[in-house]
Amino acid sequence: MIWTTRPRSDRAGLAAIEAGVGARIVLLHGVGLRSEAWNRQIDALAARYHVTALDMPGHGHSAVRAGVTGISDYADAVLAAIEGPALVVGHSMGAMIALDLAVRAPERVKGVVALNAVFERSPEAARAVQARAAELDGVTVADPKGALARWFGTNDTPERAACHDWLCSVTHAGYKAAYTAFAHNPGPRRADLARLFCPALFMTGRLEPNSTPAMSDAMAALAPKGRAIIVPDAAHMMPMTHPEVVNAALLDFAAKVLS
Numbered sequence: 001m002i003w004t005t006r007p008r009s010d011r012a013g014l015a016a017i018e019a020g021v022g023a024r025i026v027l028l029h030g031v032g033l034r035s036e037a038w039n040r041q042i043d044a045l046a047a048r049y050h051v052t053a054l055d056m057p058g059h060g061h062s063a064v065r066a067g068v069t070g071i072s073d074y075a076d077a078v079l080a081a082i083e084g085p086a087l088v089v090g091h092s093m094g095a096m097i098a099l100d101l102a103v104r105a106p107e108r109v110k111g112v113v114a115l116n117a118v119f120e121r122s123p124e125a126a127r128a129v130q131a132r133a134a135e136l137d138g139v140t141v142a143d144p145k146g147a148l149a150r151w152f153g154t155n156d157t158p159e160r161a162a163c164h165d166w167l168c169s170v171t172h173a174g175y176k177a178a179y180t181a182f183a184h185n186p187g188p189r190r191a192d193l194a195r196l197f198c199p200a201l202f203m204t205g206r207l208e209p210n211s212t213p214a215m216s217d218a219m220a221a222l223a224p225k226g227r228a229i230i231v232p233d234a235a236h237m238m239p240m241t242h243p244e245v246v247n248a249a250l251l252d253f254a255a256k257v258l259s
Contacts, residue, residue, distance in 0.1 A: 003158065008061050012077075013063070013077075014055060014056075014081040016035070016055070017036070020050050021049075022050050023087070023258040024049065026087070027090075028078060028089065029054075029056065029059070030092030030093045031178045033163065034059050034060030037163075037239065037240060038053045038091075041243065045254070049087075054081055056074060056094070057178075058170065058175065059171070059174055064173050072100055075097045078097060084105075087110055087254055088112050088113070089112075089115070090115065090117075093182040095117035095211075096118065099188045099200075106198060110199075111256075112196070112199075113200075113202075113203065116238060119216075120186055129182070129183040130184060132179070133176075133184070136172075136179060137172075137176070138177075150209070150210070152241075159240040159241055162240075163240075188219065194223075196226070197225065200225055201228075202223075203230075203238070204230060206230050210236065213228075231246075
């Protein structure tokens, strides 16, 4: 089965799935998920590159870390775990982390891909996501129904089932910490995007209500070497639901950045 658990190695205290040889690509998942969310990308990319998919603190096989409260704290944990320079690819909250890394450690990031990334949420969207974060107590399992409905609608698929299992098994404190960091970060600042001098790809789905196409287009316009791709029939879980399109874009981008 495509979403089954894979063996891990240890990278500076973060659990990692590693595959392939060659130039390095690092994959960073979103809130409540784990490295297996990248399984289809790992298989496609590892044929040409060394791929490292990291479990964020408190997710997958990585332990909760005290003091990890903001996006830059997660980025620091990633920075300690990777050997650079690398192409860094993030999804959702992972995209926030990837962009933070690219701005603060440009010597370690050859290129950055932000999939389904948030940028300047509307006041209504910010209030909604922050209210969801405030409901988490860090002790009990968060009801996954709302997240799954936002990600998949009513579609009952293996991808939805896998995400259900991951959301129910993530450490409660780790989920609360990550969701709170995600909810209170509006995405990269305009000034930071303007000094993002590495190649940058911003990609989201046309049906994405939260990490909208307008957000990706705006970020790509601000980044000196930015480009946006909007997938017509995709929504939030694009790496899982539309792997062929995502993989083709990643392989094309990697060929240019890592050559």
